Amino acid sequence: MTHFFNRLLTSLSVLAGVIVIGFVLIQVAPADPAAVRAGGSATAEEIAEIREEMGLNKPVVVQLGLYVWRLAHLDLGRSMISSQPVADEISATVGPTVELMLASVIWSIPLAIALGVVAAYRRGRFVDRLVMLVSVCGVSLPVFWVGMLLIQTVGGAGWLPYLGRGGPLWTLEGLAAIALPAITLGSVLIGPVARITRTAVIETLGSDYVRTARAKGAGEARILVRHALRNALLPIVTLVGLQVGNLLGGAVVTEQIFSWPGIGRMAVSAIFSSDFPLAQGAILVTAVGFLIINLVVDLLYASLDPRGSKQ
Amino acid sequence: MSAVPVTNPVAEPVPQGLLRRIASDRLLVLWLVLAVVILLLGLLGPWIAPHDPYETQMRIARHTPGWTSPDGVTYWLGTDVQGRDILSRVLHGLGATLGISLGSVALGSGLGMVLGILAAYYRRLTAPIMRVADVLLSFPAILFGLSLSALMGPGLASLFIALSASCVAGMVRVARSAALVVTKQDYMEAGRSIGFGDFYLITRYLLPNCSSMLLIYATLQLGHTILLASLLSFLGLGPAPPFAELGSMAADGRKYLEIFPHVSTVPTLVIFLVVLVINLLGDALRDAFDPRLRA
Numbered sequence: 001m002t003h004f005f006n007r008l009l010t011s012l013s014v015l016a017g018v019i020v021i022g023f024v025l026i027q028v029a030p031a032d033p034a035a036v037r038a039g040g041s042a043t044a045e046e047i048a049e050i051r052e053e054m055g056l057n058k059p060v061v062v063q064l065g066l067y068v069w070r071l072a073h074l075d076l077g078r079s080m081i082s083s084q085p086v087a088d089e090i091s092a093t094v095g096p097t098v099e100l101m102l103a104s105v106i107w108s109i110p111l112a113i114a115l116g117v118v119a120a121y122r123r124g125r126f127v128d129r130l131v132m133l134v135s136v137c138g139v140s141l142p143v144f145w146v147g148m149l150l151i152q153t154v155g156g157a158g159w160l161p162y163l164g165r166g167g168p169l170w171t172l173e174g175l176a177a178i179a180l181p182a183i184t185l186g187s188v189l190i191g192p193v194a195r196i197t198r199t200a201v202i203e204t205l206g207s208d209y210v211r212t213a214r215a216k217g218a219g220e221a222r223i224l225v226r227h228a229l230r231n232a233l234l235p236i237v238t239l240v241g242l243q244v245g246n247l248l249g250g251a252v253v254t255e256q257i258f259s260w261p262g263i264g265r266m267a268v269s270a271i272f273s274s275d276f277p278l279a280q281g282a283i284l285v286t287a288v289g290f291l292i293i294n295l296v297v298d299l300l301y302a303s304l305d306p307r308g309s310k311q
Numbered sequence: 312m313s314a315v316p317v318t319n320p321v322a323e324p325v326p327q328g329l330l331r332r333i334a335s336d337r338l339l340v341l342w343l344v345l346a347v348v349i350l351l352l353g354l355l356g357p358w359i360a361p362h363d364p365y366e367t368q369m370r371i372a373r374h375t376p377g378w379t380s381p382d383g384v385t386y387w388l389g390t391d392v393q394g395r396d397i398l399s400r401v402l403h404g405l406g407a408t409l410g411i412s413l414g415s416v417a418l419g420s421g422l423g424m425v426l427g428i429l430a431a432y433y434r435r436l437t438a439p440i441m442r443v444a445d446v447l448l449s450f451p452a453i454l455f456g457l458s459l460s461a462l463m464g465p466g467l468a469s470l471f472i473a474l475s476a477s478c479v480a481g482m483v484r485v486a487r488s489a490a491l492v493v494t495k496q497d498y499m500e501a502g503r504s505i506g507f508g509d510f511y512l513i514t515r516y517l518l519p520n521c522s523s524m525l526l527i528y529a530t531l532q533l534g535h536t537i538l539l540a541s542l543l544s545f546l547g548l549g550p551a552p553p554f555a556e557l558g559s560m561a562a563d564g565r566k567y568l569e570i571f572p573h574v575s576t577v578p579t580l581v582i583f584l585v586v587l588v589i590n591l592l593g594d595a596l597r598d599a600f601d602p603r604l605r606a
Contacts, residue, residue, distance in 0.1 A: 010445045021458045140587040144545050145579040245451030271461045279461040
C-alpha cells in the first residue's frame with residue numbers, strides 16, 4: 001500500500017510538471033488567447049472583456065490557478081488554427097491511438113512471451129539462438145524502418161492499405177487498415193519482452209518448485225505454463241510497464257508514417273504549425289494517459305505478487 | 312580501450328586483467344573492433360566523404376547505389392532526391408548522430424552517475440534524489456522531446472536536452488545500487504578511519520570500484536539513445552534540413568519509398584547496424600563483467 005501511495009505521489013508530481021509545461025506553452029504563445037476565443041470579427045472592447053473574464057490581467061500565479069481550474073473542467077483552450085475547442089479536437093484522436101496501441105500489444109506480447117518461453121526451454125539450442133538474434137535485432141531496429149519496409153512490400157503490392165484509418169475495427173476495412181500500423185508498432189515490444197521472458201523463465205525453471213513439479217510427474221507443458229511462466233510473470237509485467245513509454249514513442253512515429261489520425265500525429269503537426277494550445281492539450285492528455293497506464297500496471301503487479309498485496 | 316593484449320610485464324595488474332578478460336572473449340573483441348570502426352568513420356566522416364554532402368545537383372538525382380555518372384564518377388550508395396551523394400551524407404550524418412547521442416549520454420549519464428553516487432553515499436540525499444529519478448522515469452522521453460520542441464522550437468538544442476534527460480533516471484538507479492555495494496566494503500571504512508575526506512573517498516575508492524558497471528550501463532544506454540535520436544529527428548524534431556543526420560535523412564526519402572527506396576533505406580540500415588553493434592557490445596561487456604546487470 002505504501003508502495004502504491006508512493007507511486008501515486010510520483011504520478012502527481014509528474015502531472016504537476018506537465019501542467020506547468022502546458023501553462024508555459026500557453027504563456028509563450030504569440031497569439032492573444034482572448035482574441036482567439038473571441039473570434040475574428042470581435043471588437044477590441046469585446047476582446048478586452050474576454051481578457052478580463054479569462055483572468056489574463058491577473059498575476060501569473062493566479063493565472064496558473066485559473067489554468068488548473070479550467071483543466072479540471074476539461075477546458076483546454078482553443079486551437080489557434082481551427083479555433084475549435086482543443087478538447088474536441090483531441091477527443092477525436094484519442095480513440096485511434098488507443099485502438100492502435102491495443103492492436104499492437106494484443107499480438108506482440110503473447111508472441112514475445114511464447115518466443116521467450118520456447119527459448120528458455122530450449123536453452124543453448126538453435127531455437128534459443130534464433131530467438132535471441134531476433135530479439136537483439138528487434139531492440140536495434142528503428143520503428144520507422146519496419147513501417148517503411150511493410151509499406152514497400154505489402155503496401156506496394158496492394159495487399160493491404162497503408163494510409164489512414166479504414167473505419168471501425170469491426171468492419172473489414174477497419175481491420176485491413178490497422179494491420180500494417182499494428183504490426184509496425186508491435187514490433188517494438190517483441191525484442192525486449194522475449195528477452196526478459198527468456199531470462200525470467202530460465203530462472204524459474206531452475207527453481208526447487210519446478211523440480212518438485214517434475215518429481216510429481218507433472219507434464220512439461222503444465223510445468224512450463226503453470227509453474228515456470230506463472231512465477232516469471234512479475235519481471236515481465238514490470239518490463240512491459242517500463243516499455244509503455246517506448247510504445248508511446250513508437251506510436252507517434254507509426255501514426256506519422258501511416259497517416260494514422262491519432263494524438264501523436266496531431267501533437268507533431270501542432271508543434272510544426274506553432275499551434276501552442278493544441279500542442280499543450282495533446283501533451284497533457286498523452287501524459288495523463290501514460291500515468292494512468294503506469295498506475296494500472298502497478299495494480300496488476302500487486303495482484304500478481306501475493307507478497308506485495310499482503311503488506 | 313584497445314583490444315590488443317598487454318605485453319608489458321610490469322603493467323598495472325588491474326588493467327592487465329581487464330584487457331586479458333576482454334581479449335579472451337572473441338565475440339567481445341569483434342564488437343569492440345566494429346564499434347571502434349564505426350566511431351572512426353563517424354569522426355573522420357567529413358574528411359573521407361567523397362563529395363560535398365550539401366551540394367545539390369538535380370541532373371544526377373535519384374540514382375541507385377553503384378551508379379556511375381557519364382563523367383565517370385561512381386556514387387556507391389546512390390544519390391538522393393536532390394542529387395546529393397548519399398555516401399557522403401551518411402558519413403556526415405553518422406558523425407552528427409553519434410556526436411549528439413554520445414554527447415547526451417555523457418551529459419545525462421554523467422549527471423545520473425553523480426546523483427546516484429551521492430544518493431548512495433549520503434543517506435540524507437537518498438529520498439529526494441530517488442524521488443526525482445522516479446518522476447523523471449515516469450516522464451517518457453518522447454513526451455519530453457515533444458514538450459521541448461513545442462517550448463523552444465524543434466532543433467538541435469531541444470533534441471540534445473531531451474536525449475540527455477532520458478539518460479539521467481536510469482543511471483541514477485544503477486549508480487546508486489552499484490555504489491551502495493561499494494560503500495559497505497571494508498576498504499571504505501578503512502579509508503575513512505585514516506581520515507580521508509568524503510571527496511577523496513568517493514573519487515579514489517568508490518568511483519573506480521563501480522566504474523566498470525557504470526560504463527557497461529552507459530554503453531547499453533547509448534544504443535537506446537541513438538534510436539531515440541533518430542526517431543525524434545525522423546519526426547522532424549531534430550536539426551533542421553538540409554543538415555545531414557541519419558534520422559532526418561530517412562524521413563527525407565519517405566515520400567519516394569515506392570520509387571526510390573534506397574534514399575530512405577540506406578540511412579536507416581546504417582542506424583540499425585550502428586545500434587546493433589553497440590547493443591551487442593553492451594551485452595557482451597555485461598556478460599563478461601557484470602552478470603548482475605543481466606536483464
